[in-house]
Amino acid sequence: MALKFLLIDDNAIDLFINQKMIEKEAVPTNIITFTNASDAIDYLKNLEDLTSCHMRNAPDVIFLDINMPLMNGFQFIDKFNKLNIKKEIPIKIYMLSSSANPIDLQKVKQEKSCTGFINKPLTSYAINNVMEKFRTC
Amino acid sequence: MEAVKYNLLSKLNENVLSIIEDNSIVSIIDVYGRIEYVNTLFCDTLEYTESELLGETLDLLKSPIHIEALYKNLWKTIKAGHKWTGILATKKSNGKPITLDTIIVPMKKDNTLMYVIVSKDVTRLHAEKVRLKESDYRSNVFLENMPMHVFSITKYGKILNTNKSYCNQEKENLIDTYIYDHIGSNSYDIFKKNVDEVFKNKISKQFEFFDFDEDGRKLFFSSIISPVFTDFGGLTSATVCIHDITNYKGISKEERDREAKYRLIYKSINVGIIVVADDKGKIREWNKGAKLAFGYSESEILGRPLTILTSLSYRESNITAFVKAVKKIKNNINSDIIELQCVRKNGEEFPVEFALSSIRVNKKTSYCAMMHDISKRKSLQNKLKQKTKDLEQFLYRSAHDLKAPFASAQGLLNLLKEEKNKEKAQVLIDMLSETIDSGRVLSNNLSEASMVLAKNYEYKTIDFNDIVNDVLKTLSNATNFECIDFKISIDDHKVFTSKPKLMHSIFQNLIHNAIKYSNKQTDAHTPCIDITVKTKIDDVSIIVRDNGKGINLKCIDKIFDLYYRSNNENTPGNGIGLYIVKNIVDGLDGSISVSSELNIGTCFEIHLPNY
Structure with a gap:
């Protein structure tokens, strides 16, 4: 089964790096990318409205950048928590940031719908850790 | 007919003359004051014979009883040909004094000037007047020396008469004023109550009150108010008698001086605001600091509730804090210092630090609020x-x-x-x-931001053309630059002085932003950027307007915040530029405003004072 990834980062280069790293580690895979968190929300909302077969397109994992203009990672999670899709499909969200700011880490921990925190750059080790969780369950 | 009339008149003249002759004391003197003529009454009154007087100088006009000035004036007047009237005194032949009401009329006869003097004996009247004056003076002295102040007042407290000056006010200035104006606000209530009772119940009242003298010493007074009835039993006025009994009040001089000292200190403190309120929250004391801070004078504020001083919008929370403090004090716990929002007489609000303490005097609790404008x-x-x-x-x-x-x-x-x-x-x-490039731009911007904070730049005359050209040159590599139509209008005839590096930074950031957010050139759209500068004597206005992407209205308040980025279209940006601009403008005491509409464009307008 191909794991479906949804990547959100305002920096196109980081998005590219993350995509490449995932493609390298997880085959086969399905990756959708957004440079704008609100577009990603729209995408997920759109999935809800479609039939259940489309629901299969729902991502298994979201890699979410914290610092983004207009809608940052935490604002995305607030919006995401209000979506119905969350109830139907277990989506694991990982927050990505280049700085392990203690306040951000604390916030990530408190956020129930957030599975973990990954330091940038995304490494093979981190990706394998994420996929490990899917293999066990 | 004419002859008859002539005769009649001269006859009448003679008659009149003889009447005057018989009934007045008449004398005529020449220019040198020698007597030329005296009538019988003159001789009789002064007890001289005619022969004794004729040719002699008239004593009346040089009597030693009067002062010299009177005679100088008299002679000046008559020599000038004017009539003189006045009271003169002289002596009879037997040495008895006599007072004459005298008229002196200059007259010309055969080209020689002489004076007719008509007098009337007013010795008795004059003596009576002098006696009256003396007794009046004596009674005035008696009244003034009375150890008490006596007023005659109407039921409204208007002073009809008084025996002497009071509270540094002359007697004349007191009449027709109101007695309450001269009594301290501390005793107004008790005084008014007693006056009202006297007029209502038509009985005398006795009471004590206190006041403060100009040195702040507390003075005690005893007062009696008695109704004064007219002959018909009506009551139109009352007599108020006020007696200073401070010395009998059992307070030693030292104690009074000490109280005066503290009172003066309290009154004159102008740094701290001190307000004393009674247990009902009414203001009872008001110091100079309070007057300065709140703008109310003592007479305006005394008796009004303490809450009038607190801001309306915060009143409820203020009262809660206040009640809490009072409760604490009642339980003998020192109240904390609380912060309150207060309001001045003119409506201005200001925060104070507020400490409350309670005082218990004569079984009455007062609260002393000490405030400090913060x-x-x-x-x-x-x-x-x-x-x-x-x-x-x-x-x-x-x-x-x-x-x-x-x-x-x-x-x-x-x-x-x-x-x-x-x-x-x-x-x-x-x-x-590309990544390294953006990292470099970021660190450059950061060092620029720190440069802005360093304020030790010199003031120089600004050449705006120079700056704008320089900025455009450095930005010429930017994407889309060559498509943009720059319209530059610079009017800097009035010399403008400021810090060139900071000016450069403002233009650099604003123009760079305008380029970054410009739209691509199409057939229908030409990206353009207007740069307008106009210097005046006191300030300069800088306007940078573009027709680019515009800013979302939701974000427009935040665009000057550090690291804030409102764009999301992969436009390179690090959220420092406008933060820098805003900091520069604030640092130079200028103002910046922005207006924008999505896909129409953005306009930044800056005003900076000429240094």
């Missing part, structure tokens, strides 16, 4: 808070944003290491270069 401290505190917030944000975002390019570079390098395909490797290298 507006300055508050505003500094707020500024400091904002700065700290800025700094925290700066550190937090710097830590992140500075790391971001490194993390990206590291990621790219990781990919590059395993990339065998040369072409694909080249793409990664390009990305790497």
